[in-house]
Amino acid sequence: MDTMPNTIAQIQTQLAGGSLTSAGLIRRIGQEFAADSQTDEALNAFLEIYDDAAELGAAADAERAAAAAQGSDALAALLRKKPLLGIPFAVKDNISVKGRRLTCASRILEGYVAPYSATVISRLCAAGAIPVGRCNQDEFAMGSSTEYSVYGPTRNPVNRAYVSGGSSGGSAAAVAANLAPFALGTETGGSVRLPASYCGVYGLKPSYGVLSRWGVVAFGSSLDQVGILGHTPSDIAAPLSVMCGADFYDDTSCDLPDAAQLSPLASAADSELAALNIAVPRQFIEAKGLDPEVGAVFESVQRWFTGKGARITVADVPILDASIACYYVIALSEAASNLSRFDGIRYGLRRDPGEGYDELYVRTRSEGFGPEVKRRIILGNYVLSEQFSGDCYKKAMSVRARMQREIQALYERHDMVLCPVCPTPAFKLGQKTEDPMAMYLSDMFTIFVNLSRTAALSVPAGKTSAGLPVGIQFAGAMFSEPRLLRIAEAWEREHPGCGQPVGR
Numbered sequence: 001m002d003t004m005p006n007t008i009a010q011i012q013t014q015l016a017g018g019s020l021t022s023a024g025l026i027r028r029i030g031q032e033f034a035a036d037s038q039t040d041e042a043l044n045a046f047l048e049i050y051d052d053a054a055e056l057g058a059a060a061d062a063e064r065a066a067a068a069a070q071g072s073d074a075l076a077a078l079l080r081k082k083p084l085l086g087i088p089f090a091v092k093d094n095i096s097v098k099g100r101r102l103t104c105a106s107r108i109l110e111g112y113v114a115p116y117s118a119t120v121i122s123r124l125c126a127a128g129a130i131p132v133g134r135c136n137q138d139e140f141a142m143g144s145s146t147e148y149s150v151y152g153p154t155r156n157p158v159n160r161a162y163v164s165g166g167s168s169g170g171s172a173a174a175v176a177a178n179l180a181p182f183a184l185g186t187e188t189g190g191s192v193r194l195p196a197s198y199c200g201v202y203g204l205k206p207s208y209g210v211l212s213r214w215g216v217v218a219f220g221s222s223l224d225q226v227g228i229l230g231h232t233p234s235d236i237a238a239p240l241s242v243m244c245g246a247d248f249y250d251d252t253s254c255d256l257p258d259a260a261q262l263s264p265l266a267s268a269a270d271s272e273l274a275a276l277n278i279a280v281p282r283q284f285i286e287a288k289g290l291d292p293e294v295g296a297v298f299e300s301v302q303r304w305f306t307g308k309g310a311r312i313t314v315a316d317v318p319i320l321d322a323s324i325a326c327y328y329v330i331a332l333s334e335a336a337s338n339l340s341r342f343d344g345i346r347y348g349l350r351r352d353p354g355e356g357y358d359e360l361y362v363r364t365r366s367e368g369f370g371p372e373v374k375r376r377i378i379l380g381n382y383v384l385s386e387q388f389s390g391d392c393y394k395k396a397m398s399v400r401a402r403m404q405r406e407i408q409a410l411y412e413r414h415d416m417v418l419c420p421v422c423p424t425p426a427f428k429l430g431q432k433t434e435d436p437m438a439m440y441l442s443d444m445f446t447i448f449v450n451l452s453r454t455a456a457l458s459v460p461a462g463k464t465s466a467g468l469p470v471g472i473q474f475a476g477a478m479f480s481e482p483r484l485l486r487i488a489e490a491w492e493r494e495h496p497g498c499g500q501p502v503g504r
């Protein structure tokens, strides 16, 4: 099969030139997905490609043709209103798309159909973009490898013996395998950046509130954010610019200042790079278990910045050592409470032995949830219990408040934080499934961003000798997304193709 275009800009150029149609592109995605599904080592990035997605593509093609027939002004006006006209995208299976199934990769949501679209989806659709299918994930977004899915793991397109990362592994693999130019994932503690790093694409975790959570299945509500995965910084900036901003349905949502800088995305000027004051947390460089090859990629990125004239200082931020403990107490408490709604009555699966409500709840939840989700519900309820909440939950809340203050203070002195996304590259399938602690530690460099409600971008920055991608985080204060993306664009221009699809 000849090469498919991969970035949004390439697709737009080909759509404008007439060498590609949206319907044709979506059909190709469907064919590649179907062919791959038949192989022994299928990626399993998508749980479903919507069978009428190509028809939506054809409608976008017709809209474009009708405007073009009226002249170039009419076409330009249409594209101003619908800047992503005909661009397909992939959706993690915990984000509602009206009329489509939604399972969170859990048995408990078997048969559930979303009654409305998440705000992020309706805004993308209003801009002309087309959701092509649902992506695999860890059950209820709990995990770091997409192995905790009732539908089986998603393999890493770079090397199929390895995990894709999680929990948005399906979204990352779909982009990395060029089955979508961009994808939506979600983050509670690193679930967009980690798979972006493992699969070699860009992945953004926006500041808390920038993207509405309306229609997104809650895990840890005070941490959850939708994130975006793409091949280039522009492939993230363009969808971000149409999705961001306050939403009536989500009281925690807010506008993104400087959103106008996102589209078109410019590169940070050399003078801006030279003026950067960058912090590297001591706690991360001295972390146990930092893979030397990840360390080498990290050093090369630091050299690139210092070569531009930026100043890098090692900052001591001891509170970072509490990230994992603090996160797991807060995230699991919120998860235990959020997941109590899956009771066998309102959503999806129902197992009713006919012995009353208690039996109905117990049977449905016992059969519906997988082992990792059950572990977390039990831990979450434990730390919330009256007896222990003072020792656990309340303490975690005060650690979090302190972390927020210290990270904010760090960003008063520095423009950004630079650090690896993960201490290691992708690991082999099955390597950590029996060891939850090892799995939890995958997020030790990402979680401070969620706890402090700030922003960070995973940048595909290099590879190990075995060819596994390594991502480095460009992290910044709340609402620094436009700036982080412009800095990443400067990186991209000097390292073109670092986030390109596998085998192209």
Ligand code: GLN
Pocket (backbone or CB within 6 Å): 141, 142, 143, 144, 166, 167, 186, 187, 188, 189, 190, 191, 192, 219, 331, 440, 443
């Ligand atoms: N890996 C982390 C966890 O298992 C983060 C998950 C996420 O960001 N959704 O909780």
